[in-house]
Amino acid sequence: MTFASKKLLGLILVSATLGASLSACFPVIVGGAVVGSLVATDRRTAGAQLEDEGIELRGASRVRDNLSERVHVNINSYNRRVLLTGEVPSLQDSQLVEQIISRVDNVQSVVNELAVLGNASLTQRSSDTLITGRVKAALLDARDLYVNAFKVVTERGTVYLLGRVTQREADRATEIARATPGVQKVVRVFEILSEDELRALLPKPAASEAKATPTR
Numbered sequence: 046m047t048f049a050s051k052k053l054l055g056l057i058l059v060s061a062t063l064g065a066s067l068s069a070c071f072p073v074i075v076g077g078a079v080v081g082s083l084v085a086t087d088r089r090t091a092g093a094q095l096e097d098e099g100i101e102l103r104g105a106s107r108v109r110d111n112l113s114e115r116v117h118v119n120i121n122s123y124n125r126r127v128l129l130t131g132e133v134p135s136l137q138d139s140q141l142v143e144q145i146i147s148r149v150d151n152v153q154s155v156v157n158e159l160a161v162l163g164n165a166s167l168t169q170r171s172s173d174t175l176i177t178g179r180v181k182a183a184l185l186d187a188r189d190l191y192v193n194a195f196k197v198v199t200e201r202g203t204v205y206l207l208g209r210v211t212q213r214e215a216d217r218a219t220e221i222a223r224a225t226p227g228v229q230k231v232v233r234v235f236e237i238l239s240e241d242e243l244r245a246l247l248p249k250p251a252a253s254e255a256k257a258t259p260t261r
Contacts, residue, residue, distance in 0.1 A: 073105040073118050088194055088209040088238075088246050089124050096151045097122040104146045111145055117164045118142055121198050123207040125153040128234050130200040132162045156234050158205065165201060173199040176227040180204055183221045190217055197222075202229035209236045211243050 087094060100122040108118050116138055118131040127146050133139045139159040147155050165173075177199045185192045195218055196207040204222045206215075215235045222231045238246070 073108050073116075073120065086191075086193065086248060093124050096125055100125065100127060100146075100149050100152055104149050104152075107145050107149065108142055111141065112138060116142065118159065119198065119200065120146065121196065121205075121207065122152070123196050123234075124209060124236060125151050126207075126234070126236065127152055127155045128158065128198060128205055128207060129155060130158045130198060130205065131160070132164050133159050134161070136161055158200070158203075158232065160201070169201060172227065173201065176202065176204065176225065179225045179227065180222050183225055184218060187217065187221055190214060190221075199228075202227065203232060204228050204230070205232045205234055207234045209238055209246075211238050211240055 089097070101120050104120045104122075104127070105118075108116065108120070112118075112133075116131065116133045118129060118133070121128045121130070127149075129142060129146060133142060139157060139161060142159060143155050143157045146152060177197050180197045180199070181192060181195075184190055184195055184197075191214075194208050194210055194214065198205040198207070204225070206218055206222060208214075208218075210218070215233060215237060219231050219233060222228055
């Protein structure tokens, strides 16, 4: 593991420790943590990023209002597509959560991966957080991928990969995640882009950089 990936993993684990201490009071989990200096170009528009944050916050509030603390629901929105993970007591609760989230403003689709189980233990959640850190570190080590193009969520050993990526990037990230220790299964929740669409999203070089340096 490179120094950069070790640093990322360490920062994630610190965030996880703080998050775990709060999880008992806040059973509805919103989004994923972003490590400050590692934030780079996001393939979502600025408007989509703000809408995703709003979807997660409003969704969490509505789930709490309707189901109180009897559910443990993780809400992750990426480009207005929402992934639901966690545990609920019954199939009816799972369907209700999905209906609640689908009615939140700006939600385009919902991927419901809620399990009808008792709430995961603190040990399991800590293990999931560690796996997420390992996957992110492995993606960071991959020289042919942009780690910030991916959002990683882990639930009971299953890794969910979100992002706006090409088919090549999707397959490569899946391969890396599957090879990560502790990962039992990988579920892809990608929006697939063509290579042309990706090129259109990448930052354009500054005009001064684009010009050839004159020779003397």
